[in-house]
Amino acid sequence: MTTAAHTPEITVEALTKTFHTGAKQHVKALDNVTLSVDKGSCLAVVGESGSGKTTLARIIVGLEKPDSGRVSVSGEPVAARANRRELRRRARDIQMVFQDPQSSLNRRLPVRVAVDEVLKAHSHLSRAERRARCIELFTLVGLEERFLDALPSELSGGQKQRVAIARALAANPAVIVLDESVAALDVTVQAQILELLAELRQSQNLTYLFITHDLSVVQMIADQVVVMRRGQIVERGTTAEVLTNPQHPYTQLLLACAPRPGWKPQRGMIQKLREEIAS
């Protein structure tokens, strides 16, 4: 990892996206956002609802089209127009793990199908080979073979999210975009999934873009952080820098509001920081 530490895997340049919410109303979800993620590292994008962090993720994977700006992966630009062939090409580089494990899998089919269809889309493996690969992937994410033919309803939330991770890995991607991927899980399960993700990053040589609102999650998984507010990046740096020495008052506010041992919510301080942000 040390040798490749500074080769950017994802670069995002001047990305802008405006949503029209009414006749004359619009929201700038992304306002000239530029960032890069080094190969093999994990960048956390932190912000609250409406910060634009999810829009950023959706544009990078191709679910959304930017108004302007460029995204490139492994040095190759990604077409803004996402037709099917383009999506398929992009999927071999970038995969996504969604937030809600409940709706992540088709409730009427065995969970294996989710992984199998990705293998089918991106490889020429035979049915038996795909099944063998499914077993490998399940083992990789800490699921036993017997879960292959289980229905989603037979799995816990954490197990479903493991299947979703296996599905992402099935395409052999270089990058995984994790959109609040542990937010819907219980804390003890969160810790296990984060641990799994950290292991996989090492063993599979992955690069992560981790979208989250939760600073303690950031601290557990990310090397670098960008803090977003209202479509703009207000602060960026290494995780240690940003979490121990925040410069922007908004980052300070987020930190001041994050529950932790010994913490108390303080209204006066929140208001003071809010005023600072406004000015």
Add this chain to the structure above:
Amino acid sequence: MKQFAERMGALGLIACGVIAVVVLGALFAPLIAPYDPTIGSVTQRYQGMSFEHLFGTDQAGRDIFSRLLWGARSSLTGPLIVVGITAVFGTLIALTAVWWGGIVDSFLSRVLDLLFAFPNLLLAMLAIAVFGPSLTTAALALSVAYIPYSARVVRSMAMRERNLPYIRSPELQGIPGIVITGRHLLPNVAPLIVTGATINFGFAMIELAALSFLGLGVQPPEADWGLMVSSGQQSLLNGYPAESVLAGLSIVITVAAFGYVGERLGGRAAAGRKA
């Protein structure tokens, strides 16, 4: 099976029983019916209930029980055609609109709105005026009128499902829309389609009976419940209510049974969505 019984409840099981009896009666009418439903004799008019004629005879001397059994055939096939066509085309339109979204969705929605604006029976009568009265014409015309209902319901549920990760994820792999729709979207909205079809079945039955009653659907001397209500009118005035009342009751009970089962199924569809 046990789950099904639990979902249906006592009343639901009775309703299922009613439907089963009607369907079996229709299927085996040639075997069960003691008389030819279309042939009667003037000497036998207006007979009361007896072992010979279970429900008596009508003004043409035809056995009412036999006519009810044979009438179940047309009274069930009509709605079956309507529901079948409606479910297939409604779903097709809904899923096309949902998958492509944008302009396709807007266009299809406008077309459906337009169809909605026509009263069902009016549309049916229009078609009958052009193509002549028959069960097929009436059923086809009603199918067209019902498609928007079915399409709207399916569209609204499919729209919600469309944005869930289990649909989005395969889409991101570049898997063709038709495959994703068939493998993931359709099976998950299917319970809703079945429920809708069951409830529509009852509505279609009433409206087809109404058309037959008006002489625009099934033509005499064929047996049909709606037609029987109509042809029994004269007997009703003469003091022999059996034909109209029994045919009317058959319609009401069957429609109620379908409606109830449909609603129960609806509950199951909703539960399936949550799980």
Add this chain to the structure above:
Amino acid sequence: MLNIDNLSLTIGPDLQILRDVSLAVAAGEAVGLVGESGSGKSMTLRSILQIEPAGSEVTGTITFDDVDVRGLTGEALRRMRANDVSMIAQNPHAVLNPVLPVERYLIEGMHDAQGQPTKTAKIRAGELLEQVGIDAVDRVLRSYPHQLSGGMLQRVVIAGAIAGRPRLMLADEPTTALDVTTQAEVMAILDECRHELGMAMLFVTHDLDLAAAVCDRIAVMKDGEIVEIGLPEQLRDNPQHPYTRALMESRPAGLTWTPESEATS
């Protein structure tokens, strides 16, 4: 004041949700009920107001001021819900009628439930909103729920909940649907109100740190049972039950920055 004794709850033939839950809340005391999804924490809370799901079988006793609340029916139950015990739920959007302005929600509670005249209720509604830290009182009173943010709405719900000066507040994950900064603000307000009114609180949450910040004692629940009860510091420094330890360890204490540490450096 509130005593839960050996509360068990089963749904259907074999789904046991609660197993012998015993917990006491003294007057003015805040108790946290912490657990993960499915631990039974919300169901415990709902049993107190008799709003558990239909078909549940409940055994054990719950007393409020030595009155068996599970035995209350009709008017007595309504009076308890209106005057002594308030509840705040997770999603404020589900609580407020979307087609009525916020003012109506507050007046309704005071007028219909507590029998205050509409006029005084109107004035009181404004005061209550001030109490929960809302500046633009008139604007908020005239607003419809969809025009307000989740945080603002939850404050309105809190205002409604404290209107009758209840002696016990039941809070069911009141900030889970909110952003972190809004959560901190709403929790601070809830905490202030509680102290001002000398209200007791039973606070259900999945967040141990959040509970520790506003509660005097914390009960940790798992699989329908309370596995440990203690002071927040006790649980943090010396957790007895392995599950409590697991909970503590899944959130490493690495976030140390505070505005104070900034000021001193």
